[in-house]
Amino acid sequence: MVQPIEVLLVEDDPGDVLMTREAFEDYKVGNRLHVVSDGAEALRFLHREVPYSDAPRPNLILLDLNLPGKDGREVLSEIKQDESLAHIPVVVLTTSEAEEDILRSYQLHANAYVPKPVDFDRFITVVRQIDDFFVTVVRLPNG
Template sequence: MDKNSIHILIADDDPDDCLLTQEAFRESRITNEVHFVHNGEELMDFLHHRPPYQDRQRYPRPGLILLDLNMPLKDGRESLAEIKADESLRSIPVVVLSTSYAEEDILRSYACGVNSFITKPASFHGLLDVVQALGRYWLQIVELPENT
């Protein structure tokens, strides 16, 4: 599998965090296509190719999801449980990237099948380090399943 063909879906409701994450990907020279959704409802619509995400060429199945826990409509906790309960979606790696560091959130996320839990750093430099580590691990080192 061409590691550059892995699409990344980021679910985060904070526009500033989205911009900073996008900049961190750019500075890290990660050239994979990145899509953003801003709540759990949009996340599930994207994954199930429901409007406005029905164009599978434009909105392909992601090979990696970065998930914020605290989002409106359907939060990341609910979305994670739904993804991992769905046989057609559960093989997509999900990394929680959240401001939460609550033990309850960490335990519940792993119980629901999250692949990694990372607390968002407070600085851009810290975020840059996290994105570079994510890129090395998820996009260079591990073998991910083919998109189906």
């Protein structure tokens, strides 16, 4: 039996949040999806600051790069420099296909870089593949 995992989605586009929720809904395992809409909020969630004092430690982070305020690159850098968070896999899930964004994300130790498909069905498929890979293929550290 595959155990559900805690997933933190850092995404400011309500449409992409909705599609990601739909991809997770009723799909094989009841993974718990937590959503924050900007980089500063993501870091408050990860550091369990108010209002996230009881937030679970995510097993996986899906991170958009283009966020208001503190952008995804800054968030990724802070996560990977923090000893208590660095072990959490971060998948950059973004509309950018720019080579410099891909390179920079890997330089900042992203675990994967996935361009968001614009097609709804393809987006659902991609998110489910990410979910499937991190739930059934790889072994994740406990919180």
